[in-house]
Amino acid sequence: MRVADRLALVTGASSGIGAALALRLAGDGARLVLTGRDPERLQQVAERTGAKAVVADLAAGVDTLLDALPARPALVVHCAGVGAAGPLEELSPARVDELLDLNLRAPVQLTRALLPGLRAERGHLVFVASIAALGVAGEAVYSATKAGLRGFADAVRIEAPEVGVTTVLPGAVDTPYFGRRGRAYDRRFPRPIRADRVAEEIARGIRRGSVEVVVPRWLALGAKVHGAAPALFARASRRFG
Template sequence: MRIAGSVVLVTGASSGIGAATAHRLAGAGARLVLHGRDADRLTAVAAATGGTALTVDLSGPAGARALARAAVEVAGQVDVLVSNAGRGWCGPLPAMTGAQVGEVVAVNLVSPIELTRALLPGMLARGHGRLVYVGSIAARTGVAEEAVYAASKAGVDGFAESLRFELAGTGLGVSVVVPGVVATPFFARRGRPYRRSLPRPVAPETVAAVIERMIVTGRAERHVPGWLAVPAALRVVAPSAYRWLAARFGGS
């Protein structure tokens, strides 16, 4: 798929992976519609990339569909969705409030589903489009004290895989990028900084480059960095060995 001239909606674009993706796709000639919750930062990213900024709360039940409507109103259509907005939370599960559970699930899982439901009819009518979902290695391996976050991202995995089968032959592509630790404000916002020495955080620009390539090629899945596919596969083919290693070397 050609990025130049395509309308791309990037959620969570005020910082981190979303902002890096906006800059990367702007360089490739995309027409950008950018979503974020930090209005000042989002406005700055939009100004630097020539995009249109839309500040919408995705933690509420109607937020995603309102964002889809607004994106179509300002751009006429959406050819590519990069569903990147995410909410983290780290700590013992009993310490998590019901409101916090609802917010993590709403932003990470419900909003991608609702955005897709709203944008899919137009893409199908045009016979082309890309749906790119930013997942997490936590969905593939599990992470202590991030059970709800991991579950919400695992839901994105299942949703994307099922949607890929549903859309076969339509001209639409579905991709999932699976980052590990990325050097963004995410960890500060989740309530606990990242303290491990390994894996080392990768730059958000590295993930953005993968997202650009997935849009062009339609590749279904990519881990960033690539070696993270090994522990994810080990969990499937040798679960006992994986759990022993995770207990010995794991952590959040």
Template sequence: MRLDGKVALVTGGSAGIGAAVVDGLAAAGVRVIVHGRDEERSAAVAQRVGGAVVLGDLAVPGAAADVADAAIAVHGQVDVLVANAGAGWSGPFTGLGGDELDRLVTLDLLAPLHLVRCLLPPMIERRNGHVALVGSVAGRTAVAGEAVYAATKAALDIFAESLRLELRDTGVGVSLTVPGVVDTGFFTARGRPYDRKRPRPVPAAVVARALVDGITNDRAEIWVPGWLRVAPAVRALAPGVYRRLSARFGEQVVSR
């Protein structure tokens, strides 16, 4: 897909992976619409790339459709959707309140689906576009203490695969980026910082470069770092061994 001159909406674009993706897309000649909740931070990111801002809390039911409408209103269309906004929560499942559970599922799963629902039909009509979903290795391997987050990412994973099959020969691509530990504020925001020495967090810019490359070359899956593919492979081929290792070493160390 030629990116020069295209219009992209990046959710969660005010910080972390999203902000790095905004920079990468803008460098490729894309007119970027930065979505965020914080007006000041979102405006700062948009200003440095000459982009536009759309505000909205995607954890609120119905907000995704409003964000999609506002994004379309900026340039009249959206050619690329980067569904990046998300959040985690760390702790035992029994300690998660019902309201927080609903918020996580709405933000991490329902919002991307609704954004795709709103933005996909015009892409199909133009026979050109791309849906870039940001998952997590947690959706492939499971993470103790992050059951709901892992479940939403697993659902997003199979949605991406199903949608890609559905959109064959339409001119619209679908990619899923699967990052591991990334050097962002994600871990602090989930309630517990990342405190392990290995694996070392990957810079957000590295994930962003891989994601943008995936859009350009219509890659189905983008793993960052690539060696993470080993974990789900072991789980699939030797589930007993995988579970014993998981129990021995405790919480999985790979998560967005």
């Protein structure tokens, strides 16, 4: 899909990958509606991109955002998300709900509401999942939300052939994500990549109509092993993390 002069909605646009993608899409000529929770950071990105800014807590519901849309978007990028690290038993029930509500319920509800417009526009959907969709120890709920998102995207792709659907599986990206999830990124390898590199790969995926974008690309090997030999993947993941 070509984004020039099309209306694009980006969630999670006040920070990290979503902010980098907003800048990239604006550079490609898209008209933008950006949403996030922090009014100041969101406004800063909106001013740099000429976007309409909509402050909304998507974990609490999607109606505020839907009511504020000026027209039906041709491109919808689901980027808002939070993580949670630590043993499953130590995660509070409220935190579990927050992850499910923001990472999975909100994109499902938004897609449901916006799909008729996307079909009519022959538009495009992007779901920013994670390589954690394959299953990461200490991130069970986060992994479940991202795997759910990936499965949802796979189904919508088949159900709505007029709409392009791209799922994005990033590895570690250098954003405030790790500080917010409650545990810093402490691995020496792989090194976190820059958010603008992810944005570049997403923009390419939209242009080409890619089904799945794995970034950095070598992580696609993990996805292949997971698909072909899940027991081997689990053993290797336990051993190497």
